Amino acid sequence: GEDVEQSLFLSVREGDSSVINCTYTDSSSTYLYWYKQEPGAGLQLLTYIFSNMDMKQDQRLTVLLNKKDKHLSLRIADTQTGDSAIYFCAESPNSGGYQKVTFGTGTKLQVIP
Amino acid sequence: DADVTQTPRNRITKTGKRIMLECSQTKGHDRMYWYRQDPGLGLRLIYYSFDVKDINKGEISDGYSVSRQAQAKFSLSLESAIPNQTALYFCATSGGAERNYGYTFGSGTRLTVV
Numbered sequence: 001g002e003d004v005e006q007s008l009f010l011s012v013r014e015g016d017s018s019v020i021n022c023t024y025t026d027s028s029s030t031y032l033y034w035y036k037q038e039p040g041a042g043l044q045l046l047t048y049i050f051s052n053m054d055m056k057q058d059q060r061l062t063v064l065l066n067k068k069d070k071h072l073s074l075r076i077a078d079t080q081t082g083d084s085a086i087y088f089c090a091e092s093p094n095s096g097g098y099q100k101v102t103f104g105t106g107t108k109l110q111v112i113p
Numbered sequence: 114d115a116d117v118t119q120t121p122r123n124r125i126t127k128t129g130k131r132i133m134l135e136c137s138q139t140k141g142h143d144r145m146y147w148y149r150q151d152p153g154l155g156l157r158l159i160y161y162s163f164d165v166k167d168i169n170k171g172e173i174s175d176g177y178s179v180s181r182q183a184q185a186k187f188s189l190s191l192e193s194a195i196p197n198q199t200a201l202y203f204c205a206t207s208g209g210a211e212r213n214y215g216y217t218f219g220s221g222t223r224l225t226v227v
Contacts, residue, residue, distance in 0.1 A: 042218035105155035
């Protein structure tokens with residue numbers, strides 16, 4: 001079945017860039033997502049990218065997709081303490097019907113002041 | 114008001130008890146999902162529903178049941194709670210023109226079975 005893998009933990013200093021990586025196995029993945037979960041809250045969609053794109057930038061966030069290696073990354077520029085959260089990578093095939101989304105295990109980002 | 118509301122936010126129950134977690138949404142989405150989150154395991158799908166008459170099992174449906182009472186309401190029941198069902202439970206929705214653009218999640222229900 002489909003699998004999405006992430007490292008469990010990342011620590012960065014405030015002001016540095018953070019790069020959170022994700023690999024997936026489903027070659028039919030069409031939609032790839034990054035979600036953010038703050039303590040005590042649900043997951044919030046940060047950004048998404050279609051498989052026909054290599055990069056997407058949205059303010060401090062840059063998503064890079066290497067479809068050949070099935071590798072997705074999220075770069076957060078000028079990381080702030082408010083960016084401390086768990087970040088989930090997720091993928092979905094273009095099934096045309098039910099959009100089965102597979103989530104990774106989440107990467108906990110710790111920002112050190 | 115939140116787009117997706119889950120009740121209760123926290124619940125402690127005893128082994129063997131029946132418990133219901135409720136989810137309601139104001140997004141107008143046709144699709145609703147129940148996930149559980151465990152540390153180090155990410156999110157696992159319990160049940161999903163495309164509309165009121167369509168209910169489907171996810172990857173870990175054993176020990177759970179659901180009811181889609183209306184398009185806006187989707188409840189999850191634990192028929193006889195056991196300690197390994199202690200987890201954080203999330204309801205999510207998707208649909209309409211936003212169907213491919215990710216889910217909207219509720220804030221979660223933290224369930225502890227003792």
